[in-house]
Amino acid sequence: MHRMTSTQARHARRPVLQSAIDTGARCANEDPDLWFRADGEPHITWQVRRAEAKRVCTGCPVRAACKELALRNGDGNEHVDDLVRGALSGNELAVARTAQAERLAAAVDADRDTEQRELHDLVVQVQNEVISSPDRRRDGARLAPAQVQTEQNQMVGLLTARIKEIRAARRARAGWGVAA
Ligand code: SF4
Structure with a gap:
């Protein structure tokens, strides 16, 4: 797993950060509850679990990407000590976000532009695929119409899945929930 530095994370766009986390998160094989304080959990027990979560994070190869994405997502609250990223x-994230507010606002804007461009390109690719000619050749031989249709369907399926993924992530970030 390629270890991302803080400087690399700050300059990376959201999909790159997310992909690094998806492939390298050390917490992926741990109990996710370790990173969240339970409702009403006493400070004394949360303190112990929080320290353990931070210990796991410290050895995580994608820690910089995770922290950067948490800051861009607005995770953490200055007055609520209920998670680790x-x-x-949460309090430390809030303090870092305030200190880096200008840089983070620019990063979020750049992410939005990049995402918008990717969405537009994907929609154009779907449209092109749907109206593309059924007369296709490979290695000089004409492909059977059924094979062309199958390949078109597969490509449209892949492209629309990516479109749905981006839109769901945008809705979730806007607080509308994945299924909204
Ligand atoms: S830094 Fe911590 S919370 Fe983030 S991906 Fe790694 S282990 Fe998980």
Whole structure:
């Protein structure tokens, strides 16, 4: 797993950060509850679990990407100590976000532009695929119409799945929930 530095994470766009986390998160094989304080959990027990979560994060190869994405997502609250991301508690994330507000706002804007462009390109690719000619050749031989249709369907399926993924992520970030 390629270890991303803080500088690389700050300059990376959201899909790159997310992909790094998806492939390298050390918490992927752990109990996810470790990173969240339970409702009404006493400070004394959360303190122990929080320290353990931070210990796991400290050895995580994608810690920088995780922290950067948490900051861009607005995770953490200055007044609520209830989670850990990228080895920082919710309060620590809030303090870091305030200190880096200008840089983070620019990063979020750049992510939005990049995502918007990708969505537009994907929609154009779907349209092109749907109206593309059924007369296709490979290695000089004409492909059977059924095979062309199958390949078109597969490509449209892949493209629309990516479109749905981006839209679901945008809705979730806007607080509308994945299924909205
Ligand atoms: S830094 Fe911590 S919370 Fe983030 S992906 Fe790694 S282990 Fe998970």
